[in-house]
Amino acid sequence: MPRAVSDGGEHMDSEIASRSSSHRRVDSVQHAGYKVGFPPKKKLLDEFTDAVKETFFADDPLRQYKDQSRSKKVLLGLQHIFPVLDWGRHYTFAKFRGDLVAGLTIASLCIPQDIGYAKLAGLLPQYGLYSSFVPPLIYALMGSSRDIAIGPVAVVSLLLGTLLQNEIDPKKNPTEYTRLAFTATFFAGVTQAALGFFRLGFIIEFLSHAAIVGFMAGAAITIALQQLKGFLGIVDFTKKTDIISVMKSVWKNVHHGWNWETILIGACFLAFLLVTKYIAKKNKKLFWVSAIAPLTSVIISTFFVYITRADKHGVAIVKHINKGINPPSASLIYFTGPYLAKGFKIGVVAGMIGLTEAIAIGRTFAGMKDYQIDGNKEMVALGTMNIVGSMTSCYVATGSFSRSAVNYMAGCHTAVSNVVMSIVVLLTLELITPLFKYTPNAILSAIIISAVLGLIDYQTAYLIWKVDKLDFLACLGAFFGVVFSSVEYGLLIAVVISLAKILLQVTRPRTALLGNLPRTTIYRNIDQYPEATLVPGMVIVRVDSAIYFTNSNYVKERILRWLRDEEERQQDQKLLKTEFLIVELSPVIDIDTSGIHALEDLFRALEKRKIQLILANPGLAVIQKLRSAKFADLIGEDKIFLTVEDAVKKFAPKAAENV
CATH class of the missing domain: 3.30.750.24 (STAS domain)
Structure with a gap:
C-alpha cells in the first residue's frame, strides 16, 4: 500500500532512480516521494507486434523452441501436432487397463445412442456408428484431452437435422440429403480447424455460459419432444420442432395414431434407464450400471420383439443397418453448385456449437484432474477429425458430456479409451449390425430421452438467477427461443442476448x-x-x-x-x-x-x-x-x-x- 515518505525517502528515490537508469531511460514526475512513470513511446511496428502477440499468442507457443537443436525442434513440432508422440512415450500397461475398461464401458453406451442420434439427424442409423469409428481415432492422435469421449451428440444431431431438413426432404431425396450432411460436416471441420490454426478460439467465448445453459436445456426439451414420435408409435408426425406444433401433432393422433405396445415397451425401458441413472448418481462406484443400461435395454427389447413378432402389431423397428465399415464419401461432398453455400452455412453453425460443447467438456474434466488443455490445439484436432469424417461417411462429431463423464468415472488415463471404443464400434459394424434389425424405435427414443435429461441443469440456472438477473435473462431467452420456435432461432437469441450484454457493459x-x-x-x-x-x-x-x-x-x-x-x-x-x-x-x-x-x-x-x-x-x-x-x-x-x-x-x- 502506498504510504507517505519517511525521513529516508530521498535515499529510496535515489536508489529507485539509479536502478531504473541501469535498465532503461524512464521519464517521470515526482509526487510525495513517489514517481509516476512515463515510459518512452514505442515504435509503431513494436506496438503493433506486441498487440498481435498478446491477442493471438498470449501463451507464447514458440518459447519451447528457443535454444533447441533442429532435430529437437522437429520433434517438438510433431508433438505439438500429435500429442500422442509425447504422452505415448510414457504409456504403461497399468494405464492401458484403465483405458480398456473405460473404452469398453463408453462403447456399450455409444452404440445405442449413435443409432438414435443418427435418426435424430435425419440420417440412416449406420451413419451414427460410422461417426464413432473414424473421428475418435483421429482425435486420439491429435487431441490434448485425456477424458473427452468423441462421437455424435444429441444437440448437434438435432441442430444438423433441423437445418438440413429446411433445405432437403430426407424422405423424397435421401441421397441429396446425405450428401448435404457430408458437406456440412466438411465445412464444420474447416471452421473448427481454421479457428484453431489462426488462434481465433476466443470467438466462441462470445456465447455466454448462461446462454449455453438455456440453449442446452431448451434443446433437451425439444429433443425429448421429438422422441414422442417413436415413443408413442406415431406415424404421421410434424416436421416442426417447436413445442406447440409437437403437442398439436401428439394430440391429433391420440385416438388412432398411438400404439399401446410401443408405449409399453418405451415406458418400461425408460423407467429402467432412469432407475439405473438414479442408482449411479447415489453411488458413484455403480456408474457402470447406468453405462451398460442402454445396450442392455437394446438387447432385451430386440429379443422381446423378435420372439413376439411385435413388429407385425404396429411396433416400429429399425429394420436394417448396413454391415461393414465406413465407405468413402469424399466424392459426395458438394464443392460446387447451389448446395455448396447451404452446406457451408449449416457447417459453420454446427461446427461452432460442437466446438463450444467440446471445449467446455474438455476444460471441465481437465480441471477435475488438474491438467491443462490447449484450446487452439483442440480446435485443430476436432476440425481435422470432422474433415476426415466427412470423407468417410461420418456426420459432425464432437465431445459428449454423458460419455465423457462415464469415461472419467471408468478410470480412463488417456485418449486410448477412444481407440478402444472405436475398435468395438468397428466390430459392431462388421459383425453385429444385422442383429439390430428388430430393435424397436421406442427403445431408441427412451435412450435419447434419458440421455438428454442430463442437459437440463436447473441448479446452475437457479444459481444464475441468484447471481446475475441479466445473465438469467440470456439463459431464459435462449431456452424459450429453442422450445417455442426452433433450434436455430434459439441459438440466434442466445448469441444476440450475449452480445447485447457485452454492449451494455461496454457502453x-x-x-x-x-x-x-x-x-x-x-x-x-x-x-x-x-x-x-x-x-x-x-x-x-x-x-x-x-x-x-x-x-x-x-x-x-x-x-x-x-x-x-x-x-x-x-x-x-x-x-x-x-x-x-x-x-x-x-x-x-x-x-x-x-x-x-x-x-x-x-x-x-x-x-x-x-x-x-x-x-x-x-x-x-x-x-x-x-x-x-x-x-x-x-x-x-x-x-x-x-x-x-x-x-x-x-x-x-x-x-x-x-x-
Missing part, C-alpha cells in the same frame, strides 16, 4: 464516488463502505472500465453528474465548495482518442466552474496515450498522481490531516 461502465476510510490512506466506494467519509472541497470518482468511443461520452456525463449531485449536497448542507475533481484511473486499462476527447471536454467544463482536474494512478497504456495526445501538458504533469492519497495531501493538506 454503460460503472463509476463510483470514493471516500476515505477513517484513520487510513485508503479510498473506497461510499456505497460499499458507508463509513467512508468524503473529503471537503473535493469530489473523487473512480471509473471502472476502459474508456473507448462506445462509452466516453457516458463516462464524461456520469462524472459531471456526480459533481452536480455533490455541489447540490454542499449547497444544502453549506459545506466547502468543490475545488478539485480527482478521477481514479487504476481500473482504466486503456483509452482511445474518443476517450481523450471526453477528458478534454471534461477539463474545459471544469475550467468554467473553476474546478481543477486531477488524475490518479493512470496505467501504462493510458499514460502513454495521454502524453502522446498532449493531454498531460494540457492539465499539467503536476496534476497526475500515483495515488488518490498523494493528490489529497498535495491539494487539501488540512482536510487530509483531519481525516
